[in-house]
Amino acid sequence: MTRHITIVRLEGFEPPTLGSVDRCSDPLSYSRAGYLSYPVHVGPYHTVMSARELRDLIAHAAPTLTELRHDLHAHPEVGFAEHRTTEVIREQLSALGLVAAPTTMATGAVASLAGTRPGRRVLVRADIDALPVTETRDLPFRSTQPGVMHACGHDVHTAALLGVAEVLSRLEDRPGSFTFVFQPAEEALGGARALIEDGLLERHPCDAVLGAHVTSLVPLGVVAVRPGIAMSRGEAFRIVLEGEGGHGALAGDAGNVLIAAGHVLTRLREVVAGLSYETTPLVCSAGVVRAGTSPNVVPRRAEVAGTLRTFTPEQTAAAHTGLNALLAEIAATNGVRTRLEITGSSPAVVNDPHLTSLAAAAARSVVGDNHVVEMAPTSASDDIGEFLERVPGCYLFVGGALGDGTSGMHHSDDFAIEDAAVAIQAHVLAAAALALAEPPA
Numbered sequence: 400m401t402r403h404i405t406i407v408r409l410e411g412f413e414p415p416t417l418g419s420v421d422r423c424s425d426p427l428s429y430s431r432a433g434y435l436s437y438p439v440h441v442g443p444y445h446t447v448m449s450a451r452e453l454r455d456l457i458a459h460a461a462p463t464l465t466e467l468r469h470d471l472h473a474h475p476e477v478g479f480a481e482h483r484t485t486e487v488i489r490e491q492l493s494a495l496g497l498v499a500a501p502t503t504m505a506t507g508a509v510a511s512l513a514g515t516r517p518g519r520r521v522l523v524r525a526d527i528d529a530l531p532v533t534e535t536r537d538l539p540f541r542s543t544q545p546g547v548m549h550a551c552g553h554d555v556h557t558a559a560l561l562g563v564a565e566v567l568s569r570l571e572d573r574p575g576s577f578t579f580v581f582q583p584a585e586e587a588l589g590g591a592r593a594l595i596e597d598g599l600l601e602r603h604p605c606d607a608v609l610g611a612h613v614t615s616l617v618p619l620g621v622v623a624v625r626p627g628i629a630m631s632r633g634e635a636f637r638i639v640l641e642g643e644g645g646h647g648a649l650a651g652d653a654g655n656v657l658i659a660a661g662h663v664l665t666r667l668r669e670v671v672a673g674l675s676y677e678t679t680p681l682v683c684s685a686g687v688v689r690a691g692t693s694p695n696v697v698p699r700r701a702e703v704a705g706t707l708r709t710f711t712p713e714q715t716a717a718a719h720t721g722l723n724a725l726l727a728e729i730a731a732t733n734g735v736r737t738r739l740e741i742t743g744s745s746p747a748v749v750n751d752p753h754l755t756s757l758a759a760a761a762a763r764s765v766v767g768d769n770h771v772v773e774m775a776p777t778s779a780s781d782d783i784g785e786f787l788e789r790v791p792g793c794y795l796f797v798g799g800a801l802g803d804g805t806s807g808m809h810h811s812d813d814f815a816i817e818d819a820a821v822a823i824q825a826h827v828l829a830a831a832a833l834a835l836a837e838p839p840a
């Protein structure tokens with residue numbers, strides 16, 4: 400997720416306690432005993448036999464996937480610099496007999512797997528980048544790279560997609576075909592758009608897109624989905640303020656870009672005040688202020704950078720109008736010039752209702768009926784929206800909170816995810832990929 404701090408809210412949902420998870424499905428057994436103990440549910444995609452086969456394959460792969468995730472976690476790399484990560488992915492793919500397809504990008508990997516019978520073409524995407532954060536939790540597999548950390552769980556995504564590739568390639572009966580996309584640079588760096596502009600969807604045309612984000616905000620073994628708009632459009636902006644500047648002892652308030660920037664900071668939220676989608680508020684907030692070089696010089700220029708989260712094109716247009724009006728007012732009352740620049744964007748994540756219902760049914764077959772919940776839209780963003788803007792599909796959330804309740808927030812230095820989430824995510828994605836690959840009835 401890109402620069403998110405917003406909690407995924409599960410309306411009307413009581414998180415299961417550790418005790419209640421045990422009844423019909425026990426994903427915790429992934430970590431407790433290294434195998435799966437819950438009963439086999441028949442998904443919309445296959446017979447009892449193939450559901451069992453999939454479960455057994457996941458159980459077999461789970462220990463290796465956990466090791467892989469630990470290795471990736473210990474060696475995090477930020478966006479577009481995921482060189483070692485890419486090597487690991489390529490090695491694992493080639494061990495499965497899958498060849499990474501050529502791209503013009505230095506990092507990331509794409510591989511294809513043919514089905515054994517006709518069906519639809521499914522693209523499954525994982526992001527692989529880490530964040531410029533220093534890990535503070537003393538895990539046995541903590542980051543060995545100072546200042547870099549898998550603080551969003553993309554190590555889990557990478558290992559889980561390798562697990563999906565493994566189990567699907569071992570299944571004897573699989574419809575359609577699959578493209579596994581290991582995408583670099585999700586964290587506000589435009590990796591999805593770069594891959595698509597590199598011709599990914601022309602070289603690997605697909606009928607459906609699938610992905611999942613692990614989350615510390617949802618209990619382990621619970622899957623959260625939402626048809627329609629699930630995540631906001633995220634826009635990065637920069638506001639440039641220019642004024643006369645001058646001697647700190649002589650400058651008045653007029654033309655003072657620092658005072659004007661102060662007004663921008665305190666009034667930004669007015670742009671989206673009272674606006675929401677469903678029950679989720681829109682957000683307009685700043686993360687960077689740049690100005691000044693000396694205590695006794697009023698600078699000529701200041702910058703405020705931040706993000707805007709909206710859900711519909713109408714909301715985006717209204718927020719832009721509001722932001723421009725605010726800047727015009729601040730410029731007029733403070734004797735400065737202001738300019739708004741949109742420096743990056745990630746489209747809203749919009750899930751296709753039909754494919755989402757298929758993916759949710761597949762998820763229920765893995766974690767049990769009681770553990771798939773509908774979530775409220777979140778003002779977090781994810782650039783899988785770039786794929787979903789072009790191809791219908793589904794992006795869902797896989798719970799990975801630590802059992803003791805100490806998982807930190809995504810992007811924070813104490814962020815942590817339960818090991819068992821790797822195999823659960825692989826299982827859910829594999830089952831959902833099979834469901835989406837079935838030919839239409």
Ligand SMILES: [Zn+2]
Pocket residue numbers: 400401551552553585612
């Ligand atoms: Zn993320």
Ligand SMILES: [Zn+2]
Pocket residue numbers: 400401402403550551586809810
């Ligand atoms: Zn993130």
